Amino acid sequence: MNKFKAYIKIGVIDALEMRFQLVYWLYVNMAPIVLMAYLWSNVYSKKDLIGGFSLNMMVTYYILTRLFNRIVSTYSEERIAKDIKDGQLNQFITRPISYLAFKFGERIGIRIINLAIVIPIYAIMILFLKKYFIWQMSLLNFTIISVNLFLSLTSFFLLAFIIGLMAFFMIETHSLNGLKEQVTGLMSGYIFPLSLLPPELQHIFKYLPFAYYYDFPMQVYFNRISVHEMLLGLIIQSIWIIILYIICKLMWKKGTKNYEATGI
Amino acid sequence: MKILIRYIKLYLHFVSNCITRELLFRTHLILSFCARLMLFGLYIMMYDVIYKNAASIGSLNYDQALLYLSIFFLVDTIGFTFFIKNFSTFPEYISEGKLDIVLTKPVDSQFFVSVRYFSLTSLFSMLPPLGLFIRQVDRLHIALDPYHVFLFGLFLVCTLIVYYAIWFITNLILFWVNRIDALHEFFVTIWRFMQFPPDIFQNVIRLFFLFIVPILLTIEVPMQALTGSTIKISHIFLLVGASVLSLLISRILWKMGLRRYQSTG
Numbered sequence: 001m002n003k004f005k006a007y008i009k010i011g012v013i014d015a016l017e018m019r020f021q022l023v024y025w026l027y028v029n030m031a032p033i034v035l036m037a038y039l040w041s042n043v044y045s046k047k048d049l050i051g052g053f054s055l056n057m058m059v060t061y062y063i064l065t066r067l068f069n070r071i072v073s074t075y076s077e078e079r080i081a082k083d084i085k086d087g088q089l090n091q092f093i094t095r096p097i098s099y100l101a102f103k104f105g106e107r108i109g110i111r112i113i114n115l116a117i118v119i120p121i122y123a124i125m126i127l128f129l130k131k132y133f134i135w136q137m138s139l140l141n142f143t144i145i146s147v148n149l150f151l152s153l154t155s156f157f158l159l160a161f162i163i164g165l166m167a168f169f170m171i172e173t174h175s176l177n178g179l180k181e182q183v184t185g186l187m188s189g190y191i192f193p194l195s196l197l198p199p200e201l202q203h204i205f206k207y208l209p210f211a212y213y214y215d216f217p218m219q220v221y222f223n224r225i226s227v228h229e230m231l232l233g234l235i236i237q238s239i240w241i242i243i244l245y246i247i248c249k250l251m252w253k254k255g256t257k258n259y260e261a262t263g264i
Numbered sequence: 265m266k267i268l269i270r271y272i273k274l275y276l277h278f279v280s281n282c283i284t285r286e287l288l289f290r291t292h293l294i295l296s297f298c299a300r301l302m303l304f305g306l307y308i309m310m311y312d313v314i315y316k317n318a319a320s321i322g323s324l325n326y327d328q329a330l331l332y333l334s335i336f337f338l339v340d341t342i343g344f345t346f347f348i349k350n351f352s353t354f355p356e357y358i359s360e361g362k363l364d365i366v367l368t369k370p371v372d373s374q375f376f377v378s379v380r381y382f383s384l385t386s387l388f389s390m391l392p393p394l395g396l397f398i399r400q401v402d403r404l405h406i407a408l409d410p411y412h413v414f415l416f417g418l419f420l421v422c423t424l425i426v427y428y429a430i431w432f433i434t435n436l437i438l439f440w441v442n443r444i445d446a447l448h449e450f451f452v453t454i455w456r457f458m459q460f461p462p463d464i465f466q467n468v469i470r471l472f473f474l475f476i477v478p479i480l481l482t483i484e485v486p487m488q489a490l491t492g493s494t495i496k497i498s499h500i501f502l503l504v505g506a507s508v509l510s511l512l513i514s515r516i517l518w519k520m521g522l523r524r525y526q527s528t529g
Binding site: 020021024027028031032034035038039041042043046047050051170171172174175176178179181182183185186191192196197 | 291292293298306309310314320385441443445447449457464469
C-alpha cells in the first residue's frame, strides 16, 4: 500500500513538473511577442504605416511568425553532433536504417506533440492580443501556407542535419548553431519583416532558403503577393531542399569515412 | 581581508582554467564571436529600420538610442562573460546532484556555483558594443568628466548586481521544481525587454519592471549619469535599493534552497 502511495506521489509530482514546464513554455513564447507589441505600439504612435505595415499587421506578423517557428524549427543538430561524438552512430551504420530518415521522422513526431502544446498557447495569445490580430485566411492562402510550412520543416531539418554532421570534421559545433540562428533570424524575417529592408537586400534574400521560413508565409497570409509569386516561392523552396539534401548526402559519405566508431 | 584575497586568487584560478580550455577550441571561439556580432548587428539594423522609416523609439533620437543599445549590450556581454556558463550548469548541480561536490569544498557554495566558469567568447563579444559605445559618446559630444564617469560606473555596478541577483534567483526555482528545460533562459527572456528604451512600457508592465522584477532603470540611469541628464532621486533610490535587496534575497533563497536540496537529485 505504501509503495502504491509512493507511485501516486511520483505521478503527481511528475504532472506538476509538466505543468510548470507548460507555464514556462507559455511564458517563453509569449514574452517576446508582448515585447514586440509594446515596441511597435510606441513606434506606431508617431506613424501609421511603416514599410506597408500597419500596427495590427505588425503584431499579427509577430504572433504568426512565432507560431510558424514552433512548427518548422528543429534543433536536431546538437543531438546529431552528440551521436557522432559519443559513438552512438554505430547502431545506425551497422543496421539497414537511414540515419537521416530516422532523425527526420523523429523530428516530425516531436513536432506533432509540440503542436498539441503550442496551439492552445497561441490561441490564448491571440485572445490576449485580439484587438491587434488580423484574421485573413482563405482556402488558397491556407493551402499555400500549409505546403510552405511542410517544406520549411524539411529545409530547416536539413540545415540542422548539415550542422550536426559538421561534428565529423570539428570537435565543437555549438557555435555553428548560434551562427545559424543569427543568419536565419536576419534573413528569414523572424526579427522584423523583410519588406522593411532595402529593396536590394530583399531581392537577394528572395533567392536564399531562409526567407521562406517566415517572411514568405506572411506575405501569403496578408495577400501581398500574386498566386504566380506564391507558386514561384514554393518552387524556389523545393530547389533549396534538393540542394540541401545533396549536401547532406555528400557530407554523410565523407564524414562516415572519417568516423572512428568510438567517437571522434 | 585575508578571505577576500583568498577568494580573488581562487577566482583567478577559475578564469585561467576556463581560458586555457576555451583556447583549445579556437574555431569555436571565432564562430561564437561571429554569432554574437551578428546578433548585435541585427539589433542595430532593427533600430536603423525604425529610424529610417521616420519613426523613433520612446523619446530618444537615433544617436541616443544607439548609445542606449550599446550600454544594454555591454551589460549583457559582461553578464554573459561571468554567469552564462554557470547558470546553464544549474540543472547539473541541483537536478543531477552535482552540488554534493560543491558543498564539500571549503568555499562559499553560492560563490562557487555563480562564478566557477568564465566565458572567454563572451568577453570578446564585448568589443563591438564597446566600439559602438565609444562612437556614440563621441557623436553625442559627451564630456567625460570624472564625476559623471564615476556615477556611470557606480550605477553600472548596481545594474550588474541586479542582473546577477535576479538571474541567480530565477535559477533557484530548480530547488522547488526539479525539471524545467533551459531555465537559465527565463531571466534572459525578461532581460531582453530592456534592449529598448524603457519609456515604451506603460502602466502595469512599467510597475512590474519597477517593483517586481526591478530592471526598468538598469540601463537608463547609468546612461543619464553618463550624459549628464537630470536623474530623478527616486530612480537612484530604486536602482540602488533594487541591487541591495535583490542580492539579499538571492542569498536568503539560496540558503532556503540548500535546505530543500536532496543530494541525489
